[in-house]
Amino acid sequence: MEILTKTKKRVYTFGDKNADGSSEMKNLLGGKGANLAEMSRLGIPVPPGFTITTEVCTEYNGQGRDMVIGLLEEEVAASIRKIEKNMGTQFGDNENPLLLSVRSGARVSMPGMMDTVLNLGLNDDSVIGLAKKTNNERFAWDSYRRFIQMYGSVVLGMKPATKEDEDPFEEIIDHLKEKRRIEHDTQFTVQDLQDLVYDFKDSVKKKTGRNFPNNPWEQLWGAVMAVFDSWNGNRAIYYRKINGIPSDWGTAVNVQAMVFGNMGDNSATGVCFTRDAATGSNEFNGEYLVNAQGEDVVAGVRTPQQITKLGSIRWAELAQTDEDERRKNYPSLEEIMPKIYTELFNYQEVLEKHYRDMQDMEFTIQDGKLWILQTRNGKRTGAAMVKIAVDLLREGLLSEKEALLKIEPNKLDELLHPVFDPKALKRAHVIAQGLPASPGAATGQIVFFADEAKKFKNSILVRIETSPEDLEGMNLAKGILTARGGMTSHAAVVARGMGKCCISGAGALKINYKKRTMTVDGKVYHEGDWISLNGSTGNVLEGKVATMEPELTGEFAEIMALSDKFRTMEVRANADNPKDAKIAKSFGATGIGLARTEHMFFEVDRIKAMREMILASTVKGRKAALEDLLPMQRKDFEEIFEVMNGLPVTIRLLDPPLHEFVPHQLATQKELAEDLHISLGAVKSKVAELEEFNPMLGHRGCRLGNTYPEITEMQTRAILEAALSLKQKGIAAKPEIMVPLVGTVSEFVEQEKVIRETAQLVFEEYDDKVDFSIGTMIEVPRAALIAGEIANRAEFFSFGTNDLTQMTFGYSRDDAGKFLPIYLEKGILAADPFEILDQEGVGQLVEMGTKRGRASNSDLKVGICGEHGGEPSSVEFCYQTGINYVSCSPFRVPIARIAAAQAAVK
Known part of the structure; x- marks a missing residue:
């Protein structure tokens, strides 16, 4: 001690x-x-x-x-x-x-x-x-x-x-x-x-x-x-x-x-920002109260006034107030204390240039004297973050590398959320007007208490004003609406930091916590009623309003281009269908790092053939069912290859245990028995036979392919026939066939043999060929240990960090929820290892597997395809380990691109 x-x-x-x-x-x-x-x-x-x-x-x-x-x-x-x-x-x-x-x-x-x-x-x-x-x-x-x-x-x-x-x-x-x-x-x-x-x-x-x-x-x-x-x-x-x-x-x-803003009409207190924290525009803005102390402004008990005349005019427009009434009720600091305002404006310029970032300042005016109580880099929305970084670069205050490092990768997620459809907005009924405290589109059911935000899947937290105790509910809610408070109130500042849509100071709302009602112009809205918030205009809308995908242009496109200038590690996406592939490509993915073929089998027209294959008692029967699946699989791969057009696509062969595909409810089992003209008892018997005590460690992955090689044959044929079909159309396909769950070299060799023999047959039939590679998913700790031996045969590794984490820790993802929250609360774990890559344990296996694999095969391409591929600290670890690419969900691709660029810059 x-x-x-x-x-x-x-x-x-x-x-x-x-x-x-x-x-x-x-x-x-x-x-x-x-x-x-x-x-x-x-x-x-x-x-x-x-x-x-x-x-x-x-x-x-x-x-x-x-x-x-x-x-x-x-x-x-x-x-x-x-x-x-x-x-x-x-x-x-x-x-x-x-x-x-x-x-x-x-x-x-x-x-x-x-x-x-x-x-x-x-x-x-x-x-x-x-x-x-x-x-x-x-x-x-x-x-x-x-x-x-x-x-x-x-x-x-x-x-x-x-x-x-x-x-x-x-x-x-x-x-x-x-x-x-x-x-x-x-x-x-x-x-x-x-x-x-x-x-x-x-x-x-x-x-x-x-x-x-x-x-x-x-x-x-x-x-x-x-x-x-x-x-x-x-x-x-x-x-x-x-x-x-x-x-x-x-x-x-x-x-x-203490300096005092409550000494009379010559005293005031306020909060100001050197730029707009919601939009990022280069406008000095803020709020103040005469004869008040600082907590009055942020607590939202009194709705404050605007610092600048322009801001005051905008606020008056929102409140539908004419100019004379505005001057009387909403005078700006610029108008009533012009000398103090000029002094404050000069200080904000000094501080922004000194810190080279948008500043959030608190000030007090005591009997005509200005004091600055605090400055800090201001909390901002994702959109503001991107615009401010690009603007500071253009203004010469930041270098390109510094501008990149100003981006918090995870906050880019806010820019990828849906926005209201303009056509739907025109039809929407506006029930109240407040301040656009944090932009975005939010639709949900009303809740009045923070600890009840999880009552509905989509909730809007409605409060007279929020307090710090409401934090968890604010985080869970889709949007936040307050009757009191300004653009610098607790609700506004915290919402912007979270990237939550927020409207504050909607004075027309009459909220009754005991009755759990919100009344506007005589109309009563109850807990559970649907409302929508337009955080960009401050409009509170009745009911649900349709949304659409955002357009990512302007400063967002510029920061993405800048990240690609410095990024050396590729960013791919996990995508199982053409729609996800299109989204991934639009977000700048350089390929597909994981296409899970099992997701293609669950559609109604396919699951029947899949079940027929599973229930077949002979190889001939299985092959007959697989013949029905072949054209469906081929079409899937053609569509994905066509979208990616020349970019690599890694396709994982069938991975989950077969029991996931069979029906477990009696009614569905009866239906299947009738369709296949077999007895209900036969179906029940097969379902019971397939049931596993520990499916995660059971009959799945390459174990399936080695037990039923006809499955691997069909999938290989579908992949290569799809690539050949597109080649005839002048579209390049780059298939990478991935063998899952390998733990021994022999497992890989057996699957490689099936794949290559099938490829030879296909190429002979078509009298043509395409380039393809065969690799494996490293998700069993033993595979990382013997990576050097596996790399003698495999052309690429893809670390499946989701399963590798499960097997390394011995935690089941399905059951970890019972103890992981307690482990995090007690500090037994610093972070959820399924969210942030465990660099000390799982990370060592990744490093070891990469090093040993490349020692045997210097041309070995290495990636990761677990969800860690879109988590910034994990992306940085992958860069430091020398991994060629990370792969993540399509909507995380921009985040991974920035994180990869920042890793290179650092």
Whole structure:
């Protein structure tokens, strides 16, 4: 165990050009702390403060609260004194109090997933001193009630009892608003705010059995430890899981002098983006609220106003408001505080050029002075990601390689989702209008609670506003709709990060959680009713709206072309039919890496012949049934070869056990017996005979071909006759015949013999020939071990990493769901090995098989055709291993192309 000492530096200060840290120290200071230090060095006005490192979070989780406080006390005290000096205030003083914010800061942005406390340091005495000092009694008491509410929720655990219940503090606020007949927080009088403070503290006492802490140092340590605790909160754990963030990174804690956006009409708070996070267009945009604090903007409790005049006009158009009403109700920051706006605009230009990426900034205006509270690389949609990368390349801020590395391969998936059919949109009935917070097309059934998002196959999560606790439901839902909130609300930011369609601030919606209804213009929509969201326009539509495949042109085509410029590894697709082959080719696949022939046998007109073959008791009977299947197989291969036209197509011979093709229900068995003119007993007997205890390890793959070589003969003939047929039409076919599940050299040799003998017969019959190759699928660990021997005969290897993972781990994919989630939760496994290639175990077999195979056959072509072929980290591993190609599902091809290019660039 590491010996913890006070000599190690755990606290880094910022706020002037002598800041301790820099943007290069994200692993230690977290993204927020590193950027606060970097902005300080650039001369950006940042409220002074300090960062407690991510390493302390790890120490806290291992050693506990008291040990960590003991290690931090001296450094934190010294850092507080530095803030006091810079701000001219004193922490804990009743006359001139220093107030603090306490925020999290992981290495990568996790918006809303961990806890924040503002206005820390206030108590019953210092609130009076703050009121006198600022000559603003309302501001002081507003700050105090906000502090109690936030601290009570974050540190003292004041949460709603059930999902239908309101936040206990909001319940008190709503009750007072009702009593006073007011709508907005800004309408509270000083007496109202004092009453809220009293009622809040009384509620804390009743619900927790403890008095609200008055000692500022007790408040500070409580908040710091609460931030550390929130790293392992449910929502943070889930966010890490869906974004692949390691649990051992920990979070830093940023303690910063408070600056106040709620000091009156000359104060404000807001969030802004250097480019449009939804579309990627090069437009400065954002939202703000006058006389408010930062949480008001992101929480969605008040719908904010636009920063720019252009944005304000667009918002007014969406709200169907004329220009005079817009100026009155939706004035932009550019219009009401032009000097501050110009200063903010200049800072965003500096920061974007410095970081060479779109920035997401938080700011506060305190009594006419602008402060920048945070900057980070902004979350963005897949479409925005691609456009921003291409635009920054065109603007000369990024090189070609840097632009490629700005792409998160998995986010390209968002661009491949269907979009609404324009014809269907014209007929659709618009029931409400909101802000287009995250583009896309979503159709689903209404649910009102995040934990019920999985109630329907396609659900739309409808909320008054979302909170971080809703994360899992947001991830499961097809789309998100909120009545409150703007383009920078929690719902909007998180949805864009997830690539989810989202409409926020649809003010016409009246949502009743207890009745589970949404009312719009008098019409009531219930849980389970279908609605559609157009995230590009903000239109909420009634019922289902038809969709169509997207067109992938413009910047998407440019980034794909750029990836092909640097990519050295081929990307093929797994496709079993012409439709999938066409999609794969349109997405840039350079061939088919896996065509599974068994999928061709399940169609109605074929399954009968297949079953007849299986039930035949003689070779002659089987061959007769296979004769019926031959023209069907040949036609399948002709169509796929024609689509791919000169590109290689790897065809796997029949793989699954025969019992998968026979009927298991009595009615179907009777029907089959009648069709084949045999007894029901004969059918039942054959079905029972084929049943296997462990089909995965049973009579399948090359074992089938070696037991019934006539199956291999028929498939080989179908493949080569199809290729010869197309040759006569002037269309090139490049068949690669793959023998599945080989575990011994003899198994491969036997199948190779059948294939070559059949090929010779076909070529003689046609008096013509085509080039073809014979290889094998490496999916049995023993095959990887003896790869050198197999490669003496095989012309190519294709690693079937799905089965290879099953056999290496000894996990059944069909049954692993019973324990894999628990293994991931407990950290027994870092990732699902069926999703991300296990490089330590399965990866070693891939490396070994590749190396040994090429030692015997230097011309050996090697690929992988498991679903890992479309997972970015697995693609990078394949590149490093020297594999020639990866193959994945058609819709993952663009992802694999980018990942392969990034691997080459890195």
